[in-house]
Amino acid sequence: MTAQEIFFIILALIAVTGALLLVLLKPISHRVVSMAFAFMAISGLYFLLGAEFIGIVQIMVYVGAITILFVFGMMMTEHRTIVFERDPRLSHQAIGLISSVSLLGLLIFGILSMDLPQTEGYVGSAEAIGLELYGYFFVAFIGSAFLLTAALIGAIVVARKEAD
Amino acid sequence: MDLLLWTAYAVIILMLMLGGVTFAILFERKVIGAMQLRPGPNRHGPWGLFQTIADVLKLLLKEDIIPAAADKKIFLIAPVIAFAPAFAIYAALAFDENIYGADLNIGILYLLGVASITMLGVLMGGWSSNNKYSLLGSIRGVAQMVSYELPLVLSVVGIVILVGSLNMREIVFFQESAGIWFIIPQFLAFVVYIISSIAELNRAPFDLPEAESELVSGFHTEYSGFRFAFFMLAEYTYAIAIAAIATMLFLGGWLGPAFLPGFVWFALKMVLFMFLWFWLTATLPRARVGDLMNYSWKVLIPLAILNIVATAFIKVWMG
Numbered sequence: 064m065t066a067q068e069i070f071f072i073i074l075a076l077i078a079v080t081g082a083l084l085l086v087l088l089k090p091i092s093h094r095v096v097s098m099a100f101a102f103m104a105i106s107g108l109y110f111l112l113g114a115e116f117i118g119i120v121q122i123m124v125y126v127g128a129i130t131i132l133f134v135f136g137m138m139m140t141e142h143r144t145i146v147f148e149r150d151p152r153l154s155h156q157a158i159g160l161i162s163s164v165s166l167l168g169l170l171i172f173g174i175l176s177m178d179l180p181q182t183e184g185y186v187g188s189a190e191a192i193g194l195e196l197y198g199y200f201f202v203a204f205i206g207s208a209f210l211l212t213a214a215l216i217g218a219i220v221v222a223r224k225e226a227d
Numbered sequence: 228m229d230l231l232l233w234t235a236y237a238v239i240i241l242m243l244m245l246g247g248v249t250f251a252i253l254f255e256r257k258v259i260g261a262m263q264l265r266p267g268p269n270r271h272g273p274w275g276l277f278q279t280i281a282d283v284l285k286l287l288l289k290e291d292i293i294p295a296a297a298d299k300k301i302f303l304i305a306p307v308i309a310f311a312p313a314f315a316i317y318a319a320l321a322f323d324e325n326i327y328g329a330d331l332n333i334g335i336l337y338l339l340g341v342a343s344i345t346m347l348g349v350l351m352g353g354w355s356s357n358n359k360y361s362l363l364g365s366i367r368g369v370a371q372m373v374s375y376e377l378p379l380v381l382s383v384v385g386i387v388i389l390v391g392s393l394n395m396r397e398i399v400f401f402q403e404s405a406g407i408w409f410i411i412p413q414f415l416a417f418v419v420y421i422i423s424s425i426a427e428l429n430r431a432p433f434d435l436p437e438a439e440s441e442l443v444s445g446f447h448t449e450y451s452g453f454r455f456a457f458f459m460l461a462e463y464t465y466a467i468a469i470a471a472i473a474t475m476l477f478l479g480g481w482l483g484p485a486f487l488p489g490f491v492w493f494a495l496k497m498v499l500f501m502f503l504w505f506w507l508t509a510t511l512p513r514a515r516v517g518d519l520m521n522y523s524w525k526v527l528i529p530l531a532i533l534n535i536v537a538t539a540f541i542k543v544w545m546g
Binding site for chain 1: 229230239285298300301304308331332336337339340343345346347351354355362366373382386393
């Protein structure tokens with residue numbers, strides 16, 4: 064077994080365990096920490112593949128921003144009284160089971176039937192991604208920037224209205 | 228074999244860093260002591276050299292107290308979450324032309340991205356203690372760290388524009404071939420970086436998260452013994468890492484006259500930065516929370532953006 068395989072197994076185990084604990088644990092704070100671990104392990108997998116840029120963006124966006132946002136939400140709200148119980152309605156449980164199993168089946172089918180080339184993979188450097196973003200995808204990039212700005216301004220307007 | 232070498236490198240860096248933190252704390256106390264016209268620690272060893280070692284031993288021997296109402300698992304893991312990213316920063320630093328860990332193409336992004344996770348430990352520690360002072364301290368700490376991360380990142384962009392690369396070693400090589408350290412052409416960025424790094428590190432005059440006159444000692448009020456030592460270790464590890472990044476970005480890393488080896492120059496420049504912080508700690512009173520936030524959003528971020536625009540114009544104009 065090469066070092067890469069060993070690291071892959073360790074990281075994959077952490078990612079899967081973190082994702083499972085995220086669903087299984089009771090207190091929200093524990094869930095958030097296990098989510099952070101899962102995200103870190105996934106970014107580690109990206110690093111292992113040589114996709115450094117995607118790996119670090121994973122850390123910045125998911126661990127640095129989204130997890131912190133979750134923790135803030137957890138701190139600012141009263142969560143001790145709220146319990147996440149299983150939905151008692153049988154029909155809902157059945158729908159959940161069917162949809163998750165079919166999604167899993169679809170994913171496994173897609174992964175197994177994927178035709179992976181044996182040659183050395185293409186690694187997207189930050190420069191190549193930048194050229195693509197500001198070249199071919201320029202309109203989409205600016206469009207998403209406008210969308211995010213609008214969301215930000217909307218959030219501020221809503222927050223100010225509540226403060227007044 | 229490679230794996231063995233990496234592990235050895237990591238262990239050596241960890242050991243050096245533990246030693247560095249030990250003497251950084253002593254250095255801080257000595258500098259502040261000298262500025263307040265008192266000798267500072269001078270009981271243990273010559274010139275008080277073993278003071279921190281004695282302090283750490285005391286902390287290790289203390290009883291490990293976990294508050295009854297604390298969220299125990301998070302409480303236990305928070306110091307580790309605070310320390311691990313601070314140490315992970317060292318992976319992408321180059322201490323000399325040939326002494327470096329990972330030669331990442333996105334070095335700066337890695338450093339800034341990993342550095343941003345340290346606040347998770349602060350947040351978790353403060354929240355899980357189940358103490359209002361801890362909670363207030365950690366909310367302040369995170370608000371401050373989130374605000375000051377923006378000018379910190381924006382101040383670095385000017386250098387990236389000039390060099391055209393995110394690789395830390397290439398930034399130093401560029402300074403070597405240009406014959407000028409970035410502190411001169413990017414002086415505005417340097418000032419913004421230094422101010423926002425102080426806030427990032429929660430050091431005086433921006434040490435609101437642990438303001439002892441109002442919050443006991445902020446997010447680590449409930450921590451004692453070994454876990455408290457771990458928080459301290461994380462704080463100083465992060466401080467040394469930020470100083471090392473500043474050295475590479477603005478002061479030419481290992482570059483210097485040839486009568487000393489490169490890593491000695493690197494260490495000396497890092498000490499210079501540490502001295503600057505300790506000097507400010509001894510000199511300035513604590514800022515107010517509102518002023519601190521206003522200063523970040525209304526002064527530092529516009530200045531950093533101005534620097535980016537000016538640098539971009541100069542870059543295009545000069546060709």
